[in-house]
Amino acid sequence: MSWLHEWQDLQGTRLFLGPLNHEIQIYDLDPSISTSRSREKFALQRIIDDKYPELVITKDVHGKPYFPQKELHINYSHSATHLFWGEHEKYALGVDVEIARIQLQRVAHKYCNETELNYTDNGVNTALLVAIWSAKEAMFKAYGKGAIDFRTDMQISPFTVQEEGTLIGFFGAGINVSLNISYRRFNNMICTWVLWV
Numbered sequence: 001m002s003w004l005h006e007w008q009d010l011q012g013t014r015l016f017l018g019p020l021n022h023e024i025q026i027y028d029l030d031p032s033i034s035t036s037r038s039r040e041k042f043a044l045q046r047i048i049d050d051k052y053p054e055l056v057i058t059k060d061v062h063g064k065p066y067f068p069q070k071e072l073h074i075n076y077s078h079s080a081t082h083l084f085w086g087e088h089e090k091y092a093l094g095v096d097v098e099i100a101r102i103q104l105q106r107v108a109h110k111y112c113n114e115t116e117l118n119y120t121d122n123g124v125n126t127a128l129l130v131a132i133w134s135a136k137e138a139m140f141k142a143y144g145k146g147a148i149d150f151r152t153d154m155q156i157s158p159f160t161v162q163e164e165g166t167l168i169g170f171f172g173a174g175i176n177v178s179l180n181i182s183y184r185r186f187n188n189m190i191c192t193w194v195l196w197v
Helices: 020-029 036-051 114-118 126-143
Strands: 005-008 013-020 073-078 084-086 092-099 154-155 164-171 179-186 189-196
Touching: 013 189, 036 073, 036 084, 073 126, 084 092, 084 189, 092 126, 114 154, 126 154, 126 164, 126 179, 126 189
Parallel strands: 073 092
Antiparallel strands: 005 013, 013 084, 073 084, 092 189, 154 164, 164 179, 179 189
């Protein structure tokens, strides 16, 4: 797999963003790969074979991925066109990649609270909506224990979308922590990541 972008942030998180073009072509041509989950597994296996050929990835009871053979926190996400991979040696992390799409407006009331709806122009500013959705996905994955309501248990403070930056997230659900969620935009796509410190 050739990575389009590879970087490390100031907290030591290693991040990789790569295209799924090859995997999509194979998925389209091979009728045995019948679901998006199968396509994800196929693409993920290519990543593991490339970066950690001696390891096997598995998931815990909540679906959080890990390597039983190695002390390394990992997380990944995929869109229709890209795979986003993150890893950290010390802290659990969550990563997400999303493509900006108009459908987020129709369901904004399911993942945005009143404050977020207000600063997204009543749920019509797609650039803000995709950033909120992706940031909450990353927080949810970093938490890694399931059973979270995106609208009531998480909040993203008001922000202006730039090419890259940090969002301030609040994770409630009886835990009540503030998290710094980093992001980078690539064309119509956003990548977010957060460490559960």
